[in-house]
Amino acid sequence: MALYILGALLVVALAAFIIGRARAISIAGREISSLHSRPTYHGGFLAIWASVPAFLATILLASLSGSYVENAVLDKFSDTLSTIGSAQTQAFLRDVRSLAETAGETGRQVILSTKGELREQAELAAELYTSQISTVNVAMLVLSVILVLAGGVYGYTRIKVEKRNRHFVEKFITGILVICSAVAILITIGIVFSLIFESIRFFQKVPFFDFLFGYHWSPQSAFENASGTSLAGDNSRIFGAIPLFVGTFLITFIAISIAAPLGLMSAIYMSDYASQRFRAIAQPVMEILAGIPTVVYGFFAALTVAPAIRGWGEAVGLSVSSESALAAGVVMGIMIIPFVMSLSDDVINSVPQSLRDGSYAMGATRSETIRRVVLPAALPGIVSALLLAVSRAVGETMIVVMAAGLAANLTINPLEAVTTVTVQIVTLLVGDQEFDSAKTLAAFALGLVLFVITLCLNVYALYVVKKYREQYD
Amino acid sequence: MAKSEIKMSGKDVSVSYGAKQALFDVNLDIPAKQVTALIGPSGCGKSTFLRCLNRMNDTIDICRVSGDIRLDDQDIYHRDIDVVELRARVGMVFQKPNPFPKSIFENVSYGPKIHGLVRNKTELEEIVVNSLQRAGLFEEVKDRLHEPGTGLSGGQQQRLCIARAIAVSPEVILMDEPCSALDPIATAIVEELIDELRENYTIVIVTHSMQQAARVSQQTAMFHLGHLVEVDETDTIFTNPSDQKTQDYITGRYG
Ligand SMILES: Nc1ncnc2c1ncn2[C@@H]1O[C@H](COP(=O)(O)OP(=O)(O)O)[C@@H](O)[C@H]1O
Numbered sequence: 001m002a003l004y005i006l007g008a009l010l011v012v013a014l015a016a017f018i019i020g021r022a023r024a025i026s027i028a029g030r031e032i033s034s035l036h037s038r039p040t041y042h043g044g045f046l047a048i049w050a051s052v053p054a055f056l057a058t059i060l061l062a063s064l065s066g067s068y069v070e071n072a073v074l075d076k077f078s079d080t081l082s083t084i085g086s087a088q089t090q091a092f093l094r095d096v097r098s099l100a101e102t103a104g105e106t107g108r109q110v111i112l113s114t115k116g117e118l119r120e121q122a123e124l125a126a127e128l129y130t131s132q133i134s135t136v137n138v139a140m141l142v143l144s145v146i147l148v149l150a151g152g153v154y155g156y157t158r159i160k161v162e163k164r165n166r167h168f169v170e171k172f173i174t175g176i177l178v179i180c181s182a183v184a185i186l187i188t189i190g191i192v193f194s195l196i197f198e199s200i201r202f203f204q205k206v207p208f209f210d211f212l213f214g215y216h217w218s219p220q221s222a223f224e225n226a227s228g229t230s231l232a233g234d235n236s237r238i239f240g241a242i243p244l245f246v247g248t249f250l251i252t253f254i255a256i257s258i259a260a261p262l263g264l265m266s267a268i269y270m271s272d273y274a275s276q277r278f279r280a281i282a283q284p285v286m287e288i289l290a291g292i293p294t295v296v297y298g299f300f301a302a303l304t305v306a307p308a309i310r311g312w313g314e315a316v317g318l319s320v321s322s323e324s325a326l327a328a329g330v331v332m333g334i335m336i337i338p339f340v341m342s343l344s345d346d347v348i349n350s351v352p353q354s355l356r357d358g359s360y361a362m363g364a365t366r367s368e369t370i371r372r373v374v375l376p377a378a379l380p381g382i383v384s385a386l387l388l389a390v391s392r393a394v395g396e397t398m399i400v401v402m403a404a405g406l407a408a409n410l411t412i413n414p415l416e417a418v419t420t421v422t423v424q425i426v427t428l429l430v431g432d433q434e435f436d437s438a439k440t441l442a443a444f445a446l447g448l449v450l451f452v453i454t455l456c457l458n459v460y461a462l463y464v465v466k467k468y469r470e471q472y473d
Numbered sequence: 474m475a476k477s478e479i480k481m482s483g484k485d486v487s488v489s490y491g492a493k494q495a496l497f498d499v500n501l502d503i504p505a506k507q508v509t510a511l512i513g514p515s516g517c518g519k520s521t522f523l524r525c526l527n528r529m530n531d532t533i534d535i536c537r538v539s540g541d542i543r544l545d546d547q548d549i550y551h552r553d554i555d556v557v558e559l560r561a562r563v564g565m566v567f568q569k570p571n572p573f574p575k576s577i578f579e580n581v582s583y584g585p586k587i588h589g590l591v592r593n594k595t596e597l598e599e600i601v602v603n604s605l606q607r608a609g610l611f612e613e614v615k616d617r618l619h620e621p622g623t624g625l626s627g628g629q630q631q632r633l634c635i636a637r638a639i640a641v642s643p644e645v646i647l648m649d650e651p652c653s654a655l656d657p658i659a660t661a662i663v664e665e666l667i668d669e670l671r672e673n674y675t676i677v678i679v680t681h682s683m684q685q686a687a688r689v690s691q692q693t694a695m696f697h698l699g700h701l702v703e704v705d706e707t708d709t710i711f712t713n714p715s716d717q718k719t720q721d722y723i724t725g726r727y728g
């Protein structure tokens with residue numbers, strides 16, 4: 001119902017806009033320029049008054065109505081429900097909802113989880129539920145109509161020649177922009193807080209330092225006894241995250257060792273050596289490289305690079321596991337080359353041409369100019385580009401899931417299989433899980449650690465970039 | 474003005490940027506140990522000509538230079554000429570001061586280092602101090618040689634750039650509107666410096682200020698739409714120009 005009303009309000013807004021504009025034109029008569037604001041602003045003014053109050057009221061009612069109706073049902077059937085547990089009550093409500101939704105339709109099978117007397121009660125409750133919902137819907141409709149009429153009439157009578165509706169519309173737009181950015185910020189804050197709270201729950205089961213500094217990771221053997229509380233002693237021994245950090249670090253290190261030189265050198269070539277023509281071709285190619293989904297890199301790593309490395313290893317008599325840190329690291333390195341390149345290209349290009357000219361005019365060659373003037377000037381920016389690349393590599397999931405393996409080996413041998421923080425988050429959450437088991441919550445704790453690491457890297461990198469920008473502005 | 478030897482000369486110099494021709498058959502001699510001023514309205518090719526003299530135009534992909542340009546009777550566009558060496562002999566100072574984001578000392582020592590002009594630290598220090606002194610900057614910065622050159626005032630930065638240019642002992646110094654980003658006091662200081670430098674260097678300066686051209690130069694060349702309109706002793710140009718365009722330009726009747 002709410003959706004229909006909101007749809008109708010769009011039409012109302014459009015109509016009000018046209019009416020308001022026509023009204024403004026007719027008030028002004030021949031002299032349109034006597035209006036303080038152009039007619040469209042008066043149209044906007046009327047559209048806002050006619051639709052926005054009703055829009056807000058509908059959304060408010062719709063979001064409150066669900067819990068209101070449920071509470072009404074729970075109230076009515078409190079006698080029955082007081083005897084059963086909360087899980088049963090949830091099942092009861094679920095059934096009530098599905099019964100109510102299918103009430104009018106015949107021949108549709110509803111799968112219900114309650115049985116016997118509770119089932120009969122649920123059917124009764126569903127009737128109550130249905131009638132309550134329709135009451136709410138009627139209320140919503142009536143309220144909307146009243147608000148549209150009231151707002152419309154108010155707005156219509158306020159359209160005057162000297163009315164400053166241009167400013168009104170301006171303020172309204174400002175308000176909308178503020179609300180949108182507030183929503184984005186609040187959602188971010190919400191995610192961070194849920195991460196923190198779930199992590200705290202995890203740390204109640206597994207001590208913080210056991211998690212952070214433990215070197216044995218095997219959450220599959222997490223054991224919970226019958227009452228649902230974990231055996232803290234065991235858990236603190238199997239949730240040691242050091243192998244994951246080491247694995248993440250190892251792969252990131254390999255990736256950066258590949259991406260940093262290649263990305264940086266190609267950025268230098270592109271900005272200071274390449275001809276216009278070459279740039280015009282090469283830049284789009286790099287963008288294509290940057291646009292390849294990481295899952296594609298992932299199976300490239302797993303199916304092409306890993307076997308190749310294994311083959312080479314065997315040829316020289318090294319034992320290489322079929323999933324190796326090296327394969328994942330190399331492919332991840334390739335993946336972030338365009339990233340490193342375009343960031344350093346920006347930085348190198350923002351070193352003013354006048355500095356290069358100064359150096360050339362002194363008789364310096366190109367590479368002397370790059371080494372002695374451009375790179376030192378761009379260094380802070382390049383460092384921060386590399387930090388951003390590191391944080392990208394640390395958070396990368398798909399490639400390592402496919403190519404690095406799941407074994408939480410504590411090793412820095414790049415030829416062995418290792419696992420990373422992101423891979424483990426995936427494996428912890430894949431499949432059926434109790435939401436509040438230590439195993440699931442561990443994913444939040446890992447997520448939090450990952451978040452803190454990348455946040456620090458990004459903040460520091462951006463800080464460096466900013467300082468560096470100021471130097472040339 | 475005594476007739477002096479010719480340090481640099483351009484014969485039939487034409488320059489085009491892609492399809493657009495910027496200079497047409499310019500013939501201009503630069504006398505040694507004098508200041509030659511290039512004047513003319515914006516876009517007439519003064520900077521383009523100046524940049525031919527140390528082949529800075531080489532750094533622009535689309536730029537094509539033809540004609541014969543000589544330094545001490547040596548064709549500088551000849552295949553055997555090493556551009557790096559040429560630029561060490563023909564230094565340049567730009568319109569906007571562009572010290573490297575390094576210390577004052579490193580700015581001046583940049584040239585001697587890349588050209589391997591010094592054998593040890595003492596020699597290097599000698600050159601730096603000497604160049605700063607000749608650029609009239611040493612007294613002001615002697616206590617902060619190791620602070621960034623970008624921290625100096627605009628006028629000081631420009632003198633630092635001059636010191637940087639003379640540190641490799643060039644024979645010719647090209648200056649492209651060296652004072653246009655400076656305030657009148659800094660301008661006066663730099664002009665005085667140019668007058669002193671004339672003793673040891675051949676100087677070519679582009680300027681938009683008629684007074685400046687009159688004050689510092691001995692020879693003046695007037696450009697217009699890519700053509701050299703006339704060239705003569707500065708006194709003659711400013712008192713008795715032979716071309717109407719020059720007359721209009723120096724009296725301010727021409728944009
Ligand atoms: N890098 C360049 N690319 C293309 N055209 C240029 C370039 N530099 C200068 N020009 C053109 O050459 C002409 C002469 O420019 P310039 O020598 O800078 O004039 P001036 O220094 O006398 O003001 C102008 O028309 C300008 O547009």
Ligand SMILES: [Mg+2]
Pocket residue numbers: 519520521649
């Ligand atoms: Mg110019």
